[in-house]
Amino acid sequence: MSEPLKSSDPSRIAGYRLLRRLGEGGMGVVYLGRDDAGTLAAVKVIRGESAEDGGFRARFAREAELARRVKSPWVVSVLGADAEAAQPWLATAFVPGPSLVEAVATHGPLPAPASRALGRLLAEALADLHAAGLVHRDVKPGNVLLALDGPRLIDFGVARAEDETALTASGMVVGTPGFLSPEQARGESATAASDVFALGGVLAYALTGRPPFGSGEPAALLYRTVHDDPVLDGIEEGSRALVARCLAKNPEDRPTAGELRDLLTEDAPDDLGGLPDPIARMIAVRSAEALALPEIEPTALDESADPGVKTADGPQDAPPHHPGRRRMLLGGGALLLAAGGASAALLATRDDNTSTQAMARPTYVLGVHSTTVRSAALFSRAGERAARLAVAQHNATRGRAYDLKVRILRDDGDAASAREVAGRLTADRDVIAVLGPVTELPMRAAANVYGGAGLTHVSSSTGQQDYFVTSPRSSFQTGAAHSALGGWIALHALVTRRLGRIGVVLDRSGGTTIQDQAALLVKQWRDALGGQVVPRVVAEETEDGPAAVRSLLTSGVTAFAYLGPLGPTIDAARLLAGAGFTGPRWMQHLLYGTDFPRLAGTAGEGWYVVDSAVDPSVLSTKSARDFTAVWRKRYGADPEPHAAEAYDSVRMLLTEFAPTVPSRAGARPVRAALGERMAKARYRGIDRTYAFGRYHQFDSSGSGWMSSTYVHEVHDGRFRQLGSLADLQSAGKAES
Template identity: 40%
Template sequence: MERLLPADPSVIGGHRLAGRLGAGGMGVVYLARSPHGAWCALKVIRAEYAGDPGFRARFRREAELASGLTGRWTVPVVAADADARSPWLATAYVPGPSLAEAVALHGPWPAVQLRSLGTALAEALDGVHTAGLVHRDVKPANVLLAADGPRLIDFGIARAVGATALTTDGSVVGSPGYLSPEQARGHTVGPPSDVFSLGCVLAHTATGRPPFGTGGAAAVLYRTVHEEPDLDGVPEGLEGIVRRCLAKEPKSRPSARELVDFFGEFASGNWLPEGLPALVAARAARVLDLPVPEPTMVTGPSSVEPAETPSSPTRRRLLVAGAALGVTAVAGTGAWWRWGRDSASANQGSVKRTRHVVALFGNPDGAFFTAHERGALLAVEEHNQDARRTVDLVLRTADDRGTAKGSAEAAARLAADPDVSVVIAAGTNATVPAALPPCTEARLTVLITRADTSDITAVNTTSALVLRTTQTIGPGAALRYLNRVAKPARTVIVHDLATEAEGLGTVRIATSHGKLNSEPVVEEVAADEDFTGAARRIAARPRDAVLFAGVNPDRAAALARALQDAGHRGARLAGEHVLAAPFVAVGEGWWIGTGYTDASADPRTKAFAAAFRARHGDSPGPWAAEAYDAVRFAAQGLATLGDDGRSTLRSELLRRPWQGVTRRFSFEPGSQFFRANEDGGEFLFRVRGGAARFVSRSDDIGKKT
């Protein structure tokens, strides 16, 4: 359990909060005392969902259904309020470790105890399904261990069978490694999906490892859809039923009731493996020592209703006093921080304005940082020249030194500085993920412009927003060119195993998600292999299109040369990461999908390009327009929040779409991924004369390409 944050309320619906049990994509879970003195787990749904009447209706219906769950192995709902500013739901508190923690500490379970676990969880799911619900997030972390048996918890993303889904079709809700193939594909799910997840839980408990491996979300989802589970180590006599649970087709899986019959009676006196009863007892004893919760101090607009909270000091004073990361914020703390031009005219005239620092975070020696900085500075200066503004902006830059370690250290300092309201992350796939944990801990909003790794698109990233589509859906503009213009009969996806994880998103989107109109064929090339053999096989059908699923420019250049030598004549495409000197020199004619535009060539960014040239004396480089949009996107959110923008900005930005010069900023309501729509900020370039030249925005492909 973690302490309450300064912005957390003291009381919700008469429940006195004692601490934080966790936070995820849907909300925050608190430990609380009910009005009658009982401990409970109180989950508050995030503010971005509260404005959706449809969500409130579904939440109310599902809370009513969940309150009818009276099974022995589910925790009862003790209170709920769908009409609160932020809807909340309270369940009985189970003061035991999770199954995930138990397996990590004490290893795999023997067959006898595994059967009892299977019986209890199958019985819990049978009750859930009988009540008309689908859990949708059965995983070891959502199974708590009490002395008398396990409890299935967290119906935060459950939905009523047959009801409108909480997310649009095509998004992924659940936890990679434990969700079903139909969830991985973004399809509608039913009770068989929970059975698949239960099979994953039992396999993990029996072997100590997830059945579809570990790694990035894209890789795990790909294996879930296409590969068989790793069941080596599942006890004899149980391997068959677990394998049936993990069938790819929902209709081939047993029902929860069949599983109860198979596993048999729950062995109440011997259900925990050796060593775990003591751990369970120790955790249960902890709650007895908890003090009576004291009031917290809410420092501004909160995601929950702040009942019975006293007046608070300023946001900045509280954040310093809170020492969110144990790091003291001191002016002039060294080379990690570079002060930019203070272009804010603080509170001039009769308009009362608040001041917000925007920190641009990246490596000043990196290839695109200067373009980011100049674009951001232009946005700040234009904003501060508007006489109608209600907030002033100051741009400052922070140096991540181009390393993951430097990124984490600089992010910790930013998170501890109470003046910083928002971070624009201009770093790379290697540095940005390391910056997220300290910012998430301090509830400091991070807007990510350039990085596109799957490591930053996890649903439990609660402080960041990725302002672009990512590798998890492949190079969108290139895919659209294939479907609308090239229209080949077949497309060969060259999966370069030298960068296997990075290419999995492109492979998955073209195969299991069926985003190509042409027939997809995957050609794998080992990390220690050149592309000569693959190119010859591809050239046997010279009009087939080729889509390179890789990110290494040298490897892409080797493929380009091999295809040229083999006589291939079809369309050739790749993503933005190949655009470096080795590839551009030999990739004549290749089509490239990017997340950034050429502001000087893009017809929709002419005004920005002219203003940029007037301010800086030269043309905007890659990512300048995207940084300009990121600052403006943050500014319009901060303007609605007054002095307290740090902890609530992300929720505000999720509320409604916003149109920038490069793209429309809109996010999926459930996964909170950037929405890849017709104006999703994807761009098409072509390599000509030794340079990558802008061709079109994604939504214009096929109209004038």
């Protein structure tokens, strides 16, 4: 997918007329260009600090030289490069087809014959690469493009010569978690065998629609890659054995790329003609669109200098020259949003809605991707209410430059309905941003759709960072990583001096979220803090939870954690209460705000939840008091669990959207601009400062995360917020 050029983009790079933007990262921009002979190219242009770095220029020149070495029909070819230019650039042949990630995420796994044909051609590409003395180091579905005549392996940004000293620091992981090899996960050098391992992961993904080591936190993926067997369920027997050989832990047990090519040649078709019709149509449509691209006029470096200039979006009429009025209207609309937090939003109480101003203001839409899933009703209701409140506050602002409205669509908790909701929201050109999805599977499925359309969306309730594979620029999370919260249970025990012998039940019916959380809790409690752990695992679709609890009661545990769904956790609470167990007890964080206190009754008293969700009604800060007051006024009750985080997410979106609104009458905001701003933003919300990490996840690497991680206790039949981990730590120090 591509985007229009911006007014600040050049119209030409060397001999290439630039037509569209293909993508943008921290170091530069990739454009679609066309030379005088009509050849299309992907032109990577380096900007900013990297262009001033002599060492980076040397590595960039090396990338071009490495790519030129490879002579393969299945490796994207280099058309030209200049590492010494004011803005270094590299042009490669443009492949108009979708990536393997996009094709599989949109239309499902490939049939076995098509997957084997794909594997054969990619193995041939790797064999040619290795014959040139190179190692790719980042073979993954996103680096495989599908064209009419076969696949293309792209991106030599981290490739290196096999006999060359690594340019990365010792122990640094290079590649994409979930596809890189065990040796790379351990920080060791990558070899040709590492590329074969990654290709095995690509084949598993093509055949099943999921990575062989699952999804989740990068650290969890690296751990599984080193220690766990790949999950190859659903792969037919003829292909499974070969994929398993590629994914062998020992590099010596893997076939070479040439051997793999020969093995796949035996019964694979000669080309990708066996692709499902929807994917074949996707490739054909992309190719036809590329052939039909029009020429463009040169872009202007500063559109304000000549308001009537032609831009990448076509000719624009020059608006009447009233800079003060238009600029003041825009400033008025952005003033509220730029203030940040809840307090500034509450200052706006009246509307200057004269008919003239209302007619002059455009209306934009905030989408809410919610869900009908009953178990997620807490999150969906809070998100929908938060969006309505934030939009109402914006529309009550004097002098605003635009109005907002809310459009709510709900998925059914599955991938297909999530993609359908995302498709409807992205098709509505008035939608400028989306809150949601609510749960993990829809987040993973919809991210590809939102990413393809460049529509920024933020989920405040998901916590697995695997969506970045399909949407590296448009998808964001403002909630803490689910797996991290397992470790924070151990920290709660430490600061309250109850780090004894803990029994941990991992109920696999809770899904990968709970599995990651349990693994980190065990590791932190035992390895980092030196406590004793007695773990138990309950298999899916069994009723072994009670037996696991009883076995722990006989093993002398002094603390207990049941990480699983609501029903089994209630059963565990009743068993512990019946046995007279009075030690500290923890449940998994997604149960905060549920009916656990009511359903468990007296057996639930004293259970803890450690979560990043805050109850603002018990905080004393002005922003929390203001937010609680306005929520009560609108909805007649205190903010429900997860409301503050959803509200902060919407406010952050609207804050960063305001500067992207064009001042020129009739011009539309560029969707991708919001994602660019979000990636760099720092937003002070009701209780915490929001910023994003490498994978657009909530950044909890700073020093303030303990102050915004809360412990809730079941007391008198409801969840009661005891304070943050920082509060409890300070209280413990004061008592000692």
